[in-house]
Amino acid sequence: MTTQLTQGSDGNYRCSWCFSAPDFLQYHDNEWGYPVDNDFRLFEKxxxxxxxxxxSWRTILSKRENFREAFHDFNFNKVAHFNRKSIxxxxxxxxxxxxRGKIEAVINNAKCAKEIVKSEGSLASFVWKYEPEDKVLAKPQSKSTSSESIALSKDLKKLGWKFVGPTTVYAFMQAMGLVNDHLExxxxxxxxxxxxxNFIIP
Structure with a gap:
């Protein structure tokens, strides 16, 4: 993502990356960075x-509704029961x-998510423990990982999760509101x- 601002047709400035694809503006204004405590949305992301x-995220976003249909809106209770035929x-x-590897990872991670719910009460309760103590980033969009994303990635892997490297997890944290990475x-x-x-930590 670029670390610049661009003025939109409405006269307001936004993170420049949201003007690079048709679907990005809506995503930037209404989703990216808002805090989420819904387990299925967290799992989806x-x-x-x-x-x-x-x-690219553009590729994934354009297919998101197809992903939701294929994976039962990322209800991990259902996805955990997918079998070889499902794959x-x-x-x-x-x-x-x-x-194949990524599809199998989703099914594997669904089973892992269920275990987290058993031990923590919810996936949200587990994830939000990794919110940075410093809630205001000094330089938004200046990095692709953080100490918190590294820690969350490491702990998820210990619990058996796949495809959850530090960069992947940091992008997740940006999108789900654990950090506010919109530019000043x-x-x-x-x-x-x-x-x-106004958000109540799970």
């Missing part, structure tokens, strides 16, 4: 970031990224900050 590895069917699904001067930054201030 971890999975989609895993699918993005080696690809073979997904491999033939042209609407998603047909990468971006019209959405203050909205995110207010949402984070």
């Amino acid at each position: 971890l999975c989609l970031e895993g699918f993005q590895a080696g690809l 073979e069917q997904l491999i033939t699904n042209k609407g998603i990224v047909r990468h 001067g971006c019209i959405t930054r203050s909205k995110i900050q207010r949402a984070r201030s």
Whole structure:
């Protein structure tokens, strides 16, 4: 992502990356960075970031509805029961990224998510323990990992998760509101900050 601001047709400045693809503006203004405590949305984002590895977010976002249909809206209670036949069917699904390893990782991670819910009460309770203590980033969009994303990645891997490297996890943290990585001067930054201030940590 670029670390610059661009003025939109409405006269407001936003993070420049949101003007690089048609779907990005809506995503930037209404999703990226708002705090999330819904387990299925958190699981979805971890999975989609895993699918993005080696690809662009534009590719994944354009296929997101197809992914949701294929994986039962990322209800990990259902995905955990996918079997070999399910995998073979997904491999033939042209609407998603047909990468066997990544598909198998989603099913594996669904089982792991269920275990976290058993031990922590919710996936959200587990994930939000890794919110940085310093809630205001000194230089937004200046890095691709953080000490917190490294720690979360390490702990998820210990619990058996796959495709959850530090960079993948940091992108997840940016998107799910664990950090406010909108640039200073971006019209959405203050909205995110207010949402984070009102957010109750699970």
